[in-house]
Amino acid sequence: MYLCTAQEMRDLDRYTIDRMGLPGMVLMENAGREAARALLERFPEAKKAVVLAGSGNNGGDGFVIARHLAAAGWEVSVHYFGQVEKMSPETRTFYGVCRQMGIPVAGGNGSEELIGNADVVVDALLGTGVRGELREPLRTLIRQVNRACRGFVLAVDVPSGVDTDTGAVLGEAIRADLTVTFAAAKWCHFLRPAAEYRGELKVVDIGIPPAVVEQNPPRARLNRPSLWEKHLSPRSPWSHKGSHGHLLVLGGSRGMLGAAALSGMASLRAGVGMTTLGVPRGQEGPLAAKVTEPLIWGWPDGPEGCFSGEFPMDWEERAPRFTAVAIGPGLGRFTREKPWLERLLREVPVPVVLDADGLNILSGNLSILKQRQGATVLTPHPGEMARLLGVSVGEVESSRHRAAVDLARRYGVTTVLKGTFTVIAFPDGRQVIHPESSPALAKAGSGDVLTGILGGMLARGIPVESAVPLGVHLHSSAGRSAAVDSAHSVLASDVIHHLGSAIHQIR
Ligand SMILES: NC(=O)C1=CN([C@@H]2O[C@H](COP(=O)(O)OP(=O)(O)OC[C@H]3O[C@@H](n4cnc5c(N)ncnc54)[C@H](O)[C@@H]3O)[C@@H](O)[C@H]2O)[C@@H](O)CC1
Ligand SMILES: [K+]
Numbered sequence: 153m154y155l156c157t158a159q160e161m162r163d164l165d166r167y168t169i170d171r172m173g174l175p176g177m178v179l180m181e182n183a184g185r186e187a188a189r190a191l192l193e194r195f196p197e198a199k200k201a202v203v204l205a206g207s208g209n210n211g212g213d214g215f216v217i218a219r220h221l222a223a224a225g226w227e228v229s230v231h232y233f234g235q236v237e238k239m240s241p242e243t244r245t246f247y248g249v250c251r252q253m254g255i256p257v258a259g260g261n262g263s264e265e266l267i268g269n270a271d272v273v274v275d276a277l278l279g280t281g282v283r284g285e286l287r288e289p290l291r292t293l294i295r296q297v298n299r300a301c302r303g304f305v306l307a308v309d310v311p312s313g314v315d316t317d318t319g320a321v322l323g324e325a326i327r328a329d330l331t332v333t334f335a336a337a338k339w340c341h342f343l344r345p346a347a348e349y350r351g352e353l354k355v356v357d358i359g360i361p362p363a364v365v366e367q368n369p370p371r372a373r374l375n376r377p378s379l380w381e382k383h384l385s386p387r388s389p390w391s392h393k394g395s396h397g398h399l400l401v402l403g404g405s406r407g408m409l410g411a412a413a414l415s416g417m418a419s420l421r422a423g424v425g426m427t428t429l430g431v432p433r434g435q436e437g438p439l440a441a442k443v444t445e446p447l448i449w450g451w452p453d454g455p456e457g458c459f460s461g462e463f464p465m466d467w468e469e470r471a472p473r474f475t476a477v478a479i480g481p482g483l484g485r486f487t488r489e490k491p492w493l494e495r496l497l498r499e500v501p502v503p504v505v506l507d508a509d510g511l512n513i514l515s516g517n518l519s520i521l522k523q524r525q526g527a528t529v530l531t532p533h534p535g536e537m538a539r540l541l542g543v544s545v546g547e548v549e550s551s552r553h554r555a556a557v558d559l560a561r562r563y564g565v566t567t568v569l570k571g572t573f574t575v576i577a578f579p580d581g582r583q584v585i586h587p588e589s590s591p592a593l594a595k596a597g598s599g600d601v602l603t604g605i606l607g608g609m610l611a612r613g614i615p616v617e618s619a620v621p622l623g624v625h626l627h628s629s630a631g632r633s634a635a636v637d638s639a640h641s642v643l644a645s646d647v648i649h650h651l652g653s654a655i656h657q658i659r
Contacts, residue, residue, distance in 0.1 A: 153355065154336040154365065155372040155585055158280040158316040163368055164335060168360045179334075179358050180209060180242045184216020186356035187308055187332040191221065191272060194330075195304075198225040199271035204297070205247075206277040206290070206312070207234025212243030213308045214276025215250050222255050229256040229266075233277065233290060260289065264300040271303045275326040277312035280338065286313055286323040294324040307331040310340055311349040318551065319343025327351075334358045335365075337374060339553060342573040342585050372553070372583040375576075377658055379584065380622035383614045384659055396425030397475040397611035401446075401604065402496070403508075404431035406457025408482030409439050411508070411600040414644050415481040416446035418604030421651040422626065424611045427604075428474070432459050454486055461488025463495070476503045478607035480510025481600040489513045494520050503527040503610040503619075507603040511536045521563040527616040528565040529606055533599065537569055557581055566616050568606070570599065574624050584621045590628045592635035597644025602627045605651070629654040 156164070169176050191201075201221050205214035211232060222228045230250055236259075239247060250257050267273055275297070277290055286294070294313050297305070305328045310316055313325030319340045331350040333341065340346035341353050373379065388395070399419045404412025409431065416427045427446040431439055432453030439448055449470070452462040464470075477500050479493070486492075493513045497504065503526045506514060511532050514520075518540065521528055530540070537555055538545045548555045548569075556569040560577035569575040572589040605627050609619035630650035634642045 153374045153376055154370040155342070155374055155583075156336040156338055156370045158338070160368070160370040161280055161336065161338065164360055164364055167364050167368055172361060172364060174359065174361075176209075177242050177245060179360070180212050180246065181216055182358040183309075183334045183356075184213045184246070185220055186334075186358065187213060187306065188217045188220035188224075190330065190332045190354055190356070191217075191274075191306055192224055195272065198227070200227045200269070201272040201274060202266055202270040203228060203230045203274040204277050204293070205230055205232040207232065207239045207243065208279065208281045209240055209243055210276050210279030210281065210308055210312075212240065212246050213279075214274055215243065215246035217274055217276065217308070218250055218255055219246070219253060222253060229258070231258055231260065231266075233260045233293070264296050267297055268300040268302055270301070273297060273301050273303055273305050274308065275305060275312050275328060276308040277326070279309040279312075280316045282313070282315065282322065284322065291324050294326055298324075298327050304329050305351070307350060309333050310338055311346065314340045314346035314349060316340050319346035320550070321345050321349070325349045330354065332356055335360045336370060337587070339372070342587065343552060344549065344572075347573065371581055372585060375584050375586040375621045375625055377625075380614075380618035380625075381658065383618050383622060384655060386659075393425035396423060397608075397613055398426040398428065398473055399424050399607045399611035400428050400430055400474040400477045401481060401607065402430045402451070402477065402479045403481035403483040403510075404429060404435055404439060405459065405482055405484035405486075406432070406435060408484060409435055409442065410597065411482030413439065413443045414597050414600040414648065415478055415604030415607065416443060417645070418601040418648050418651065419478070419608030419611065420445055421648050422605040422608035422623070423655070424608035427608070432457055456486075458484045458486040459489075459492065461486060461492045463492075471499065474500075474502060474611070475613065476505070476607050476611035478505040478507070478603050480505075480507035481603055483509040483513075485509055485512070490517060497521065497524055497528075501525045503529065503616060505529045505531060505603055505607045505610065507531045507599060508536070511540060515539045518563050521565055524564075527610070528563075529568060529610070529616065529620060530559065530565050531568040531570060531599065531603060531606065533570045553577075553583060553585070557583060566620055568602075568620060568624065570602070574628075576620050576624060578617060586621075586624050586628060588628050588632075590631040592639040592642040593628065593631040593647065595642060595644060598631070598647065601644050601647050625658075626651060626654045629657060
């Protein structure tokens with residue numbers, strides 16, 4: 153399923169109307185009928201509804217909804233804002249039909265009393281065509297609706313007052329219980345603050361032919377099994393551990409061994425055949441007491457129990473065995489860290505995942521990434537992203553999708569910008585957004601688990617464009633399964649334990 157900008161949606165609509173010859177009126181009828189259906193399914197008994205309609209096509213959808221609700225026996229009135237002469241031809245047609253049907257239709261007086269007495273308020277004021285800060289009277293009206301409404305609020309396409317592409321609130325926005333959107337999700341459904349206004353999200357088909365979407369594919373998709381399912385086929389009965397890849401994890405300095413252990417265990421649960429944990433030499437013993445399954449490789453260490461910046465004598469001999477490398481879990485900072493990381497990035501020909509201090513060491517020296525032979529995956533949280541791009545955390549959070557794509561394009565990497573609705577961006581500008589939030593994952597160690605899963609998927613030989621969305625999905629799904637008792641109490645190690653069931657659920 154795709155995720156559109158306002159322009160991409162307009163292009164799909166236009167192509168359908170102009171090139172396929174399917175009239176805009178049909179699309180509007182389908183949109184309004186499907187939105188009405190969502191209400192009728194939720195409320196099997198007739199209700200009292202107030203439809204607030206703008207003069208654009210979003211308002212047109214509102215008139216269609218009013219007609220279908222009235223036909224189902226609901227008590228409906230429509231209050232429109234703007235002049236009838238300025239309505240689009242489709243909207244004016246459906247306005248006329250409502251009048252002919254005897255549905256009460258009045259110009260611009262959505263009083264607080266009326267809104268307060270409605271069981272259902274339909275917000276069809278503004279959709280993807282909104283431009284700039286809200287003008288009156290809509291701004292005041294929306295504030296009134298949020299204050300006075302005690303019933304259920306359906307937002308048509310997007311909550312009125314949010315910017316479709318940036319997720320900004322343009323002064324005031326409708327707080328909805330349900331948003332029914334057409335043909336594809338829109339960016340504002342997954343970007344804050346707008347995402348907090350939409351309530352539940354339902355994407356409905358309005359009859360845009362699949363061929364139209366194939367010929368004009370939007371740049372972003374929602375993370376769905378169709379993107380990666382084929383990579384989870386059962387293991388061959390003839391396979392051995394060497395058939396499933398070998399991941400090297402570099403990290404685990406003193407006081408942070410747990411991070412490397414979590415990544416290692418997560419990678420094994422994600423199906424990699426072997427994992428080696430490369431840690432500062434002095435940490436080998438403590439780590440061996442902690443983990444059983446991963447191999448442990450001591451690297452030259454410095455005085456503080458961290459890496460010294462030198463490579464082990466057997467580096468050149470052992471390096472070719474690894475099919476992917478994860479750098480960062482519990483890595484810490486150390487002298488000569490920059491040349492150490494540069495050498496790794498230059499010499500490792502296989503996919504590399506960089507996280508935590510791996511990213512911090514990289515900051516200010518990103519151009520080295522352009523010299524890499526294999527794929528590079530960066531998994532920053534917003535703070536790390538801000539450091540990488542040299543901007544504020546606020547700037548990253550107010551434009552998560554753009555920050556992710558900016559980094560991906562500039563340095564030819566795959567970016568995984570973590571947080572609610574993780575954004576994945578590929579070097580060619582395509583994006584995948586993970587449509588679920590997993591509050592259980594907001595816990596120390598959770599990022600190390602994700603790094604391990606991604607490293608494991610890449611080490612198994614799954615191509616980066618599938619491995620990364622798949623890994624993000626498994627992490628989130630395992631987090632949800634681990635939270636059966638309470639999201640408060642989930643540990644990163646619990647997430648690892650649930651990876652098997654997350655894989656099983658997909659298959
Ligand atoms: N053929 C199509 O294009 C289809 C469009 N559909 C609907 O049409 C919507 C897009 O329609 P439009 O492009 O007509 O745009 P909208 O209906 O979203 O908004 C345009 C209207 O809002 C007013 N407006 C814009 N910015 C404003 C501001 N800052 N303050 C106050 N008023 C403002 C404009 O004067 C205009 O009347 C979609 O969200 C969807 O609901 C659906 O009917 C499906 C088919
Ligand atoms: K709306």
